[in-house]
Amino acid sequence: MTSRPIHTPNRPPAVIAVVLFAIAAITYWDASQMTTRAAYGMSASAASYFVALLFAVLAAGHLVSAFKPSDVEVEVADWKAVGWIGLALCGLIGSIWLGGGFILGATLLFALTARAFGRRAFLVDLCLGAAIGVFVFLLFNKLLTLALPQGPLEKLF
Numbered sequence: 001m002t003s004r005p006i007h008t009p010n011r012p013p014a015v016i017a018v019v020l021f022a023i024a025a026i027t028y029w030d031a032s033q034m035t036t037r038a039a040y041g042m043s044a045s046a047a048s049y050f051v052a053l054l055f056a057v058l059a060a061g062h063l064v065s066a067f068k069p070s071d072v073e074v075e076v077a078d079w080k081a082v083g084w085i086g087l088a089l090c091g092l093i094g095s096i097w098l099g100g101g102f103i104l105g106a107t108l109l110f111a112l113t114a115r116a117f118g119r120r121a122f123l124v125d126l127c128l129g130a131a132i133g134v135f136v137f138l139l140f141n142k143l144l145t146l147a148l149p150q151g152p153l154e155k156l157f
Helices: 011-032 045-067 079-097 102-116 122-143
Strands: none
Touching: 011 045, 079 102, 102 122
16 A cells, blocks of 8 residues: 655745735725725726735635645745845835835836846946836826826926
């Protein structure tokens, strides 16, 4: 008689699944608390319910992945790169929150994320990020007429 090896769950996907289920629950609860209803068609809460459903599906996928036996060796995380990307997101959020605008935030996001991927040309990346930020801002603001957070650079356009 052969015995099956006991499989222990892969901890990181299981933890991520729990966090995603929590985000799905919070998003669902937030959607249920919206008081503005549409007179016709779908209300604003429909998008939030859809996002909650997507988070729940992602969580279920991570949960399946956590308990599925795998022979693949899990790579060690590069925490320095994760830190750079975290700093990039904080730069974007901080720029918008402090009134620096979308273009400055997008510039920081691009340059710091490129640094996380190992690129060392920081000034070139700042210039590329600024060009991409201006392009995206003009695309959204002028062509699609959607408002993005404005700072001193955006007011020039």
